[in-house]
Amino acid sequence: MKKVVPSFLVLILFLWVNLIQARVTGVCSNCHTMHFSQSPWPQIWSSEGPNRKLLVKDCIGCHSNTSSETIKVIGPPGAESRIPVVYNTIEPTYSEESIASGSSNTLAGGNFYWVEHVGDEYGHNVISHADNVLTEAPGRNQGCTNSCHFSLYSWRFPWPNSEGKGCTSCHTPAHHKAGSTTAVADEEDGWYRFLARRHAQGPDSANRNVIGLEDPDWQQTVSPNDHNEYWDNWTYGCDNGGISRFCAACHGQFHSTRYGPWANGGFKPGPGGGWHTAPWLRHPAGIYLPDFGETSKYNTDGSGPEGVTGPYNPIAPVSRQNINTFTSPSDTVTVGSEGDMVSCLSCHRAHGSPYPDMLRWDYTKMIAGGGQGSAVGKGCFICHTQKDE
Numbered sequence: 026m027k028k029v030v031p032s033f034l035v036l037i038l039f040l041w042v043n044l045i046q047a048r049v050t051g052v053c054s055n056c057h058t059m060h061f062s063q064s065p066w067p068q069i070w071s072s073e074g075p076n077r078k079l080l081v082k083d084c085i086g087c088h089s090n091t092s093s094e095t096i097k098v099i100g101p102p103g104a105e106s107r108i109p110v111v112y113n114t115i116e117p118t119y120s121e122e123s124i125a126s127g128s129s130n131t132l133a134g135g136n137f138y139w140v141e142h143v144g145d146e147y148g149h150n151v152i153s154h155a156d157n158v159l160t161e162a163p164g165r166n167q168g169c170t171n172s173c174h175f176s177l178y179s180w181r182f183p184w185p186n187s188e189g190k191g192c193t194s195c196h197t198p199a200h201h202k203a204g205s206t207t208a209v210a211d212e213e214d215g216w217y218r219f220l221a222r223r224h225a226q227g228p229d230s231a232n233r234n235v236i237g238l239e240d241p242d243w244q245q246t247v248s249p250n251d252h253n254e255y256w257d258n259w260t261y262g263c264d265n266g267g268i269s270r271f272c273a274a275c276h277g278q279f280h281s282t283r284y285g286p287w288a289n290g291g292f293k294p295g296p297g298g299g300w301h302t303a304p305w306l307r308h309p310a311g312i313y314l315p316d317f318g319e320t321s322k323y324n325t326d327g328s329g330p331e332g333v334t335g336p337y338n339p340i341a342p343v344s345r346q347n348i349n350t351f352t353s354p355s356d357t358v359t360v361g362s363e364g365d366m367v368s369c370l371s372c373h374r375a376h377g378s379p380y381p382d383m384l385r386w387d388y389t390k391m392i393a394g395g396g397q398g399s400a401v402g403k404g405c406f407i408c409h410t411q412k413d414e
């Protein structure tokens with residue numbers, strides 16, 4: 026017995042470390058070059074540089090792949106680095122099923138493949154050109170011109186404040202951070218997926234940083250109990266905010282409580298307020314699923330009792346108000362005022378998808394009534410459980 030207990034503990038520790046580790050691994054020279062002059066120049070590095078922080082490539086250089094594999098491994102055996110890929114130049118696979126896997130399966134944020142190869146409406150334009158249709162973030166209610174509120178591609182401000190172009194409009198990287206004592210990715214980990222207030226890694230706890238549970242393979246393999254856990258709440262201010270609040274930094278009018286009940290209707294907090302004191306004027310986001318009605322039967326066929334949900338479905342994920350109580354991903358969904366929320370990521374991918382408006386599923390297949398089409402119980406019907414009947 027003496028021997029079994031410690032190795033069991035080691036196993037636990039190993040799983041634990043895997044769960045919370047956002048930090049990079051591998052030999053320094055996988056990713057850094059001291060003088061940007063090495064000869065012969067290693068083939069896996071791009072010739073564009075030198076780059077900030079002595080890196081061998083820029084963000085896209087490292088996070089893209091010329092094959093359809095969505096996690097690429099570089100470096101010598103035993104000292105490899107594992108890089109999550111957000112832009113494949115060959116189309117990755119995309120599943121609308123709640124269980125998916127495979128080395129080419131699109132990661133949680135989606136992929137920039139479709140915006141680069143199909144059309145501007147399939148993703149955020151950050152890689153090769155600005156959006157030819159949208160001249161600002163739809164729903165924008167703040168932000169100066171020449172900023173990321175208008176374009177994620179153009180330079181935000183002239184040198185030396187030019188860091189805001191592209192990926193860093195949304196991410197404030199901290200690749201060497203990790204070692205958190207909590208399962209939830211927070212300040213110690215560089216925040217959830219480095220979604221931190223622009224240019225401000227650090228405690229800065231009063232300021233718009235996102236927390237959450239990070240799936241160790243970025244949802245390359247995904248199922249109802251193997252996924253990221255998103256955090257959301259309905260407050261909208263300068264405090265740390267949930268994932269909908271994060272998107273609303275540029276798309277402010279689409280967050281349900283941005284203007285309280287005024288712009289989007291629906292939810293009205295405070296005395297005398299509550300659910301449905303006003304009609305919704307835009308789809309709710311950052312709002313809990315009510316404990317009545319068809320959406321209280323999340324991911325069921327809609328015939329059962331109100332408030333009884335089916336399992337978490339990563340195609341239309343809910344986000345958690347009480348994320349700090351989570352130590353691992355859960356397939357349980359709860360409704361009501363303390364329960365889970367509909368967020369921007371319930372319907373959209375953050376980077377891009379095979380569908381216009383970066384939607385998580387094919388909107389043209391959502392056909393109301395009569396059980397028509399191939400999408401019964403999918404997409405919108407995961408929450409609107411009776412609209413496909």
Ligand code: HEC
Pocket residue numbers: 049050051052053054055056057078080106107198199200201
């Ligand atoms: C898998 C890629 C990777 C490996 C391996 C790696 N780094 Fe980094 N490193 C990065 C990236 C990306 C940054 C960019 C800035 C950031 O995110 O903070 C960075 C930033 C840094 C920084 C500046 C920011 C900071 O956190 O202080 C230092 C110093 C650094 N690395 C040192 C090292 C050393 C030393 C090694 C080897 C022991 C190493 N790195 C291995 C990817 C890597």
Ligand code: HEC
Pocket residue numbers: 046047048049050055056057080081082083084085087088106107108109192193196198200217218219239
């Ligand atoms: C030298 C290669 C390299 C460069 C350059 C690089 N990254 Fe990374 N990045 C990595 C690796 C490796 C990981 C995976 C770390 C891990 O295993 O969790 C990573 C992880 C990430 C993640 C996910 C973090 C998480 O919680 O899993 C984000 C977001 C990210 N990088 C954004 C960026 C941005 C934005 C830039 C440009 C400013 C950038 N990276 C530049 C290698 C790189």
Ligand code: HEC
Pocket residue numbers: 145146147148149150151156159160161162163173174175176177194195271272273274275276369370373374375382383
């Ligand atoms: C830093 C600012 C910023 C943030 C944060 C942001 N967006 Fe955007 N978004 C934009 C801009 C600018 C455009 C228009 C240009 C483009 O598509 O790149 C846009 C366009 C879009 C579009 C329309 C795509 C198209 O081309 O038709 C959708 C959908 C969208 N964003 C969803 C989201 C979601 C979901 C989030 C949160 C994960 C988010 N955005 C976060 C700036 C932002």
Ligand code: HEC
Pocket residue numbers: 084085088109110111132133134135149151152177191192193194195196218220243253370375376
């Ligand atoms: C509009 C904001 C936005 C922009 C621009 C953006 N990201 Fe992300 N990124 C996110 C969000 C939000 C997530 C978390 C997605 C999730 O967990 O569903 C994410 C996740 C990631 C991850 C983890 C893998 C995954 O799919 O979850 C990596 C790596 C990453 N981003 C890198 C990049 C790089 C590199 C760029 C530039 C080419 C970039 N991001 C541009 C918002 C953005």
Ligand code: HEC
Pocket residue numbers: 162163164269272273276279280281308309310367368369370371372373382384388
């Ligand atoms: C219930 C699903 C759903 C939710 C939740 C949702 N969206 Fe959308 N979004 C859509 C659909 C569907 C479209 C396509 C256009 C339409 O029907 O308005 C769209 C379109 C957009 C567009 C493009 C609008 C344009 O004018 O081109 C942006 C930007 C956007 N959403 C951002 C967001 C943000 C930010 C959030 C969270 C605050 C959010 N969405 C929440 C389903 C959703």
Ligand code: HEC
Pocket residue numbers: 304305306308309313314315318320341342343366367368371372388404405406407408409
């Ligand atoms: C994650 C769950 C979720 C998903 C996915 C979802 N919705 Fe909703 N939807 C809700 C909730 C919650 C409400 C508010 C219900 C209420 O007020 O009783 C709502 C309300 C609505 C309303 C009515 C607003 C009102 O005034 O009552 C419409 C229309 C709607 N959704 C359409 C859609 C469409 C179309 C899609 C797919 C693009 C979609 N929804 C996807 C959760 C969702």
